[in-house]
Amino acid sequence: MKRGGDVEKAFVGEIKEVLQEALEEEMTCALGYSKYDWKNKDTDNSRNGHSSKTVKSQFGEISLDVPRDSKGEFEPVIVKKYERSISTELEDTIVSLFASGLSNRDIEAQMRRVYGVEVSAEMVSRVTDKILPVAREWQNRALQPLYPIIFLDGVMFNVRQDGHVVKKTAYLVYAITVEGCKEVLGIWIGEAESSKFWMSILTDLKNRGVKDILIVSVDGLNGFEDAIHAAYPRTEVQRCIVHQIRTSTRFVNYKDRRPFCKDMKEVYTAPTEEAGLDALDRLEEKWGAKYAYAIKSWRTNWPCLSTFYKYPPEIRRLIYTTNPIESFNRKIRKITKNKSSFPTDDSLFKILYLIVMDKSEKWKMAVREWGTIMNQLMVYFKDRVEACI
Numbered sequence: 001m002k003r004g005g006d007v008e009k010a011f012v013g014e015i016k017e018v019l020q021e022a023l024e025e026e027m028t029c030a031l032g033y034s035k036y037d038w039k040n041k042d043t044d045n046s047r048n049g050h051s052s053k054t055v056k057s058q059f060g061e062i063s064l065d066v067p068r069d070s071k072g073e074f075e076p077v078i079v080k081k082y083e084r085s086i087s088t089e090l091e092d093t094i095v096s097l098f099a100s101g102l103s104n105r106d107i108e109a110q111m112r113r114v115y116g117v118e119v120s121a122e123m124v125s126r127v128t129d130k131i132l133p134v135a136r137e138w139q140n141r142a143l144q145p146l147y148p149i150i151f152l153d154g155v156m157f158n159v160r161q162d163g164h165v166v167k168k169t170a171y172l173v174y175a176i177t178v179e180g181c182k183e184v185l186g187i188w189i190g191e192a193e194s195s196k197f198w199m200s201i202l203t204d205l206k207n208r209g210v211k212d213i214l215i216v217s218v219d220g221l222n223g224f225e226d227a228i229h230a231a232y233p234r235t236e237v238q239r240c241i242v243h244q245i246r247t248s249t250r251f252v253n254y255k256d257r258r259p260f261c262k263d264m265k266e267v268y269t270a271p272t273e274e275a276g277l278d279a280l281d282r283l284e285e286k287w288g289a290k291y292a293y294a295i296k297s298w299r300t301n302w303p304c305l306s307t308f309y310k311y312p313p314e315i316r317r318l319i320y321t322t323n324p325i326e327s328f329n330r331k332i333r334k335i336t337k338n339k340s341s342f343p344t345d346d347s348l349f350k351i352l353y354l355i356v357m358d359k360s361e362k363w364k365m366a367v368r369e370w371g372t373i374m375n376q377l378m379v380y381f382k383d384r385v386e387a388c389i
Contacts (some may be wrong), residue, residue, distance in 0.1 A: 003315050016062050022078045027067040030074050034104030045071045050368075056085040132346060135353040145211040145389035148377055149318060150175040150185070151325035152218050154193040155332055157348055158341035165341045170194045170332075170352055171201055174325040176318075178389055180374065184328075184356045185210075189345045195223030202231035211388055214381050215307070217319045219243045225304055234384070239304040240322040241268050248294040260287055260294075267298065268320070312319035314369045314377050331359060 006109050028034050032043055050065035075081060121362035154169040161168075169192055173185040185205060190197045198221075201389065213235045218224045220243045228237055245264065263283050280302075284295045298305065308320045318324075332355055342348040367373075379387055 012057075012060055012062060014123065015057070016064065019062065019079060023076055025066055025078050026078065027069070027074060031069065041074065045069050045073065052081070055079060055083065058072050075385070079151075092229055100189060128361065131350055131354065135350060140208070141210045142204065143185060143210050144177060146178060146213075146385065147175045147185075147210060148178060148214045148374070148381075148385075150213055150216050150225075152198065152216060152324050153322055153325045153329060156193075157336070157339075159189075159345060159348055160343050161340055167192060168345065168348065169197075170351075171197065172202065172325065173205065174328060174331070176367060176370075178374070178385075180370030181365040182324075182360070182367070184360065187349060187352050189349055194219060195221060195227040198224065199227040199230060202228060206231055212384055214313075214377060215319055216383065217322050219322055220247060220301070236307050237304045238307040238319045239301055240320075241305065241308075242321045242323065244268075244297070244301065244305055247297055251293060252291055256287075256290070260291070263287065266378065273306050276306060276309060302383075311380070314373050315376055318367070318373065328359065331355070 027047065031045055031047070046069065048068045048070040050067050053064045053066050054061050055064060056062075064079065066079070068074065081215050151174045152171075153174070154171045157168050157170060158165045159168040160166075169190055171188040171190060171193070175183050175185050177183055186201070188197070188201050188204075215236045215238060216228055216232075217238045217240060218228070219240050224239075225237045228235055245261070245268075248264060249261060250255055263279075263286060266279040267276050267283060270279050280295070280298055283298075289294045308316045311319070332352065335353065335355055339351075341350075
């Protein structure tokens with residue numbers, strides 16, 4: 001996975017492109033005519049080639065070709081004449097604009113407002129498009145043979161297709177590695193969320209080197225379990241308890257919701273599966289006549305709802321809900337909320353990749369109590385873990 005220093009290096013080329021284009025645009029503004037627009041030239045000054053210059057940045061050295069004028073009057077603003085390093089503020093602005101969900105026009109306006117530099121929207125598009133090959137390489141990278149825990153979820157977006165705006169789902173796989181670090185394994189753009197598409201994603205993970213997954217936490221999508229077991233027959237599936245609670249209370253009258261939820265809480269906080277079933281029996285005895293569907297939902301989905309009972313509290317807290325990936329998805333929505341639609345699948349994929357790269361910079365530490373959790377997983381899955389690491 002490209003992260004840390006590798007991700008920063010990947011941005012050097014894009015930063016250089018922005019700076020180079022900005023320098024050329026500054027020269028155009030200073031002379032009053034574009035490079036090949038001799039008809040509109042109204043000055044005795046002219047372009048006089050370039051001089052090489054290397055500036056230092058927090059991402060490494062960047063080589064630039066600074067344009068010169070014949071009179072030696074040109075004083076660039078974005079990278080000043082005797083400046084040998086560019087400001088952290090400028091770098092952070094360029095990178096954050098890529099990853100902040102701004103449109104090309106917004107980035108153009110931001111560069112003009114903050115730095116007084118004219119950067120065309122078309123240039124911004126060309127620069128950000130250069131991220132796509134890096135993103136594709138990341139998407140197709142080899143993965144670890146074993147992931148102890150993964151979370152699966154999708155986020156809906158509006159994307160233009162054949163002249164119309166249609167709903168597309170961005171499928172994300174959020175994993176906990178053997179070392180306890182968070183990692184997004186990939187982003188897939190497809191139609192409305194379906195178990196069939198998830199099956200193709202899990203097959204892709206297998207083709208990229210994932211031999212085994214110990215536990216998968218999912219929402220309540222129908223057919224999820226079958227899709228997972230078709231690709232990874234021995235993987236244990238935990239349905240999200242929070243999604244189940246929402247499903248159960250959807251048709252419960254408002255005046256009954258508080259006492260119903262209090263009784264239902266005894267089911268998913270029970271210390272053992274047997275105690276959970278006893279609590280479910282009591283819930284049905286009290287509420288079954290009035291809210292039969294809510295109870296039936298628990299009974300039907302029990303095999304995947306009850307997976308977490310067999311594990312100690314440290315593992316339970318990690319897998320009983322899809323909150324980790326949903327929390328990440330909320331950050332995605334916050335950044336993309338001002339985008340009513342994306343022009344193409346690639347434009348959506350590009351911004352999601354940049355968000356993943358930006359957020360993953362903060363994933364330096366292992367998840368809480370990971371040493372204890374991994375030791376517990378070794379007890380349950382020792383042969384499978386040893387076969388992969």
